[in-house]
Amino acid sequence: MTGGAAERVAVATDQDVVRVRQLVRTVAVAVKLSLVDQTKLVTAASELARNTLVYGGGGTVEVTRVDNGRRSGIRIVFADKGPGIPDLDLALTDGYTTGGGLGLGLSGARRLVDEFDIETAVGEGTTISVTKWCR
Amino acid sequence: MALSSDRSGRFADLLKGHEDAIVASWTDAVAASLRGRLSQAELYRQASELQRGFQAAFDGGAQDLEDDAAAELRAQLSELSSTRARQGFTANETAVSVFTLKDAVLRVLDEGEGADAAVLREYVAFSSFVDRAGLFTFDSYTRAREELIADQAEQLLELSTPVVKLWEGVVAVPLVGTLDSARAQVVMERLLETLVETGSPYAIIDITGVPAVDTQVAQHILKTVVAARLMGADCIISGIRPQIAQTIVALGIEFGDIATKSSLADALRHVLRMTGDKVAQKPRREG
Numbered sequence: 001m002t003g004g005a006a007e008r009v010a011v012a013t014d015q016d017v018v019r020v021r022q023l024v025r026t027v028a029v030a031v032k033l034s035l036v037d038q039t040k041l042v043t044a045a046s047e048l049a050r051n052t053l054v055y056g057g058g059g060t061v062e063v064t065r066v067d068n069g070r071r072s073g074i075r076i077v078f079a080d081k082g083p084g085i086p087d088l089d090l091a092l093t094d095g096y097t098t099g100g101g102l103g104l105g106l107s108g109a110r111r112l113v114d115e116f117d118i119e120t121a122v123g124e125g126t127t128i129s130v131t132k133w134c135r
Numbered sequence: 136m137a138l139s140s141d142r143s144g145r146f147a148d149l150l151k152g153h154e155d156a157i158v159a160s161w162t163d164a165v166a167a168s169l170r171g172r173l174s175q176a177e178l179y180r181q182a183s184e185l186q187r188g189f190q191a192a193f194d195g196g197a198q199d200l201e202d203d204a205a206a207e208l209r210a211q212l213s214e215l216s217s218t219r220a221r222q223g224f225t226a227n228e229t230a231v232s233v234f235t236l237k238d239a240v241l242r243v244l245d246e247g248e249g250a251d252a253a254v255l256r257e258y259v260a261f262s263s264f265v266d267r268a269g270l271f272t273f274d275s276y277t278r279a280r281e282e283l284i285a286d287q288a289e290q291l292l293e294l295s296t297p298v299v300k301l302w303e304g305v306v307a308v309p310l311v312g313t314l315d316s317a318r319a320q321v322v323m324e325r326l327l328e329t330l331v332e333t334g335s336p337y338a339i340i341d342i343t344g345v346p347a348v349d350t351q352v353a354q355h356i357l358k359t360v361v362a363a364r365l366m367g368a369d370c371i372i373s374g375i376r377p378q379i380a381q382t383i384v385a386l387g388i389e390f391g392d393i394a395t396k397s398s399l400a401d402a403l404r405h406v407l408r409m410t411g412d413k414v415a416q417k418p419r420r421e422g
Contacts, residue, residue: 018313021347039347039378040385046349047386094387102350108386 006064011052011078020049020061024076027063031072033134041074041132044112047105048078048128054099056080056126066131073114073133081125088120140196146261147193150186153243158183160242164235169228181232185211189236189268200267212268216275220283226276233269237262296322298329305337305406306330307399311344319355323362330368337410338363339402343374353388360393371395373402 007027009020024045028038045061052059059080066075085091092110097103110116115131150157161182166175188208195204212233219229240261244254296318301307306329308322326338340356342348348356360370373396375383383390396402 014315018315021313025346036378036381039382042347043349043382043386046347046351050349050351102354102388104350104387108350108388111385111387112382 006062009061009063010058011049011061012058014053017046017049017053020063021046023061023063024074027065027074028132031065031074031134033074033132037132037135040112041076041130044109044130044132045076047109047112048076048130051105051128052078052080052082052126056082058082059125068133071133071135073131075129075131077127077129079125079127084122084124084126085118085120086122088118140198142257142260143193143196143198145257147190149240149243150190150193154183154186154190156243156246157236157239158186161186161236161239164238165232168231168235169224172224173222181215185215185233185236188212200264200271208268209271212272213275216272217279217282220276220279226273226280229276230269230273233265233272236268237265296325298325300329300333300335301339301403302407302412304333304335304410305339305403306333306335307339307341307403309341309344309399312346314345314352314355316351316355319352319359322355323359326359327362327366330363330366336368337371337406338368339371339373339399339406341374341399341402342372342379343376343399345374345379348379348383348388350386350388353383353386353390357390357393369394369406371402371405373397373399 007023009016009023011017011020021042025038025042028041033041049061052061057080059078059082062077062079064075064077066073090096092107093103094107095103109130113130113132115129117129118126119128120126158179162175162179165178165182166173169178185208188211192202192205192208196202197204197208199205200209215232216229219232241258244258296308296310298306298308306326308326310322314322326340329335330338340359342356345352356372360372363370371394372390375395375397394402394405396405
């Protein structure tokens with residue numbers, strides 16, 4: 001699998017979440033994702049970037065074009081050095097929230113992408129990597 | 136290089152003694168850098184005011200721009216910067232307006248007693264004072280520009296959230312762009328106010344122009360709908376495009392018993408049908 005150049009956005013304010021969304025949309029158009037998949041990926045990126053900001057206290061988002069030989073796609077990595085997630089299963093339950101939201105961001109984002117990886121350690125931070133492939 | 140108090144006194148004398156010559160030559164230098172975008176008379180007025188500001192600062196024994204004696208001068212510089220920022224001049228052009236004072240003074244010195252070492256040392260000290268004044272202008276300019284941008288962002292917020300009366304008893308909010316918390320708040324307030332003003336029992340929230348509906352956007356919309364309901368108005372969400380519908384389903388957002396339509400026209404027809412309006416009874420007769 002080969003990857004293209006990564007584009008990195010620091011997430012520290014609400015405006016940065018908008019920038020992440022715009023960057024993801026630009027790259028999604030460039031790899032020719034369908035309109036539905038573009039919208040799904042942008043929405044997932046919006047959720048996860050906001051989680052990085054709200055729960056992780058800010059961090060970075062890295063957007064990379066990837067290619068596994070058969071299909072091209074996009075990988076987005078959200079990294080923060082926040083408090084981490086103590087109970088991952090609970091956090092991935094629909095409707096569970098600690099921040100007053102709908103509690104669908106993390107679990108919903110997982111349903112919006114093709115691959116979803118999460119690494120978290122309490123006190124060390126959380127890294128979430130998602131990939132969406134062209135159909 | 137800081138100024139000593141007797142030096143600043145001498146500068147005050149120098150500026151006072153050659154007031155006309157300095158202001159004239161300063162005006163010329165600034166006019167050249169701005170290439171006629173401000174009138175000579177306007178520049179002359181600004182230059183003579185600033186020149187008097189510098190004079191007063193040195194007279195008061197100012198050794199640094201941060202001194203109390205220079206407070207008036209700082210105010211003048213801020214004023215100049217924000218005016219220039221609003222007039223659309225660059226930071227560079229604004230700062231040059233101050234830096235050129237050095238050229239003006241140098242010209243006066245040249246015509247005077249000639250450049251011996253003492254005069255040169257004084258000039259260097261004076262020059263660094265003007266440099267600080269120029270940098271201060273730069274700072275104020277940036278601040279003024281930032282305020283300008285913040286003002287415009289606020290205006291944009293107002294502009295981008297109109298509530299329109301669509302029909303007798305029906306108001307609509309066409310949302311365009313990103314719906315962040317600040318905008319959602321404005322939308323909700325506007326909608327609720329308009330509902331009261333127009334006495335409308337129906338409100339349509341159109342999200343055709345919202346590029347992505349994530350959980351935050353959905354939550355804002357849901358809250359707005361609940362608030363409108365508390366006031367006795369019924370809300371319909373329209374403009375749900377296919378890709379948005381699929382995303383909402385995948386995310387798991389539920390709009391419950393809130394009516395949703397794919398287009399604003401459908402939403403209006405839905406409302407008219409509920410109210411028994413005759414236009415809706417025979418919607419496609421002419422077609």
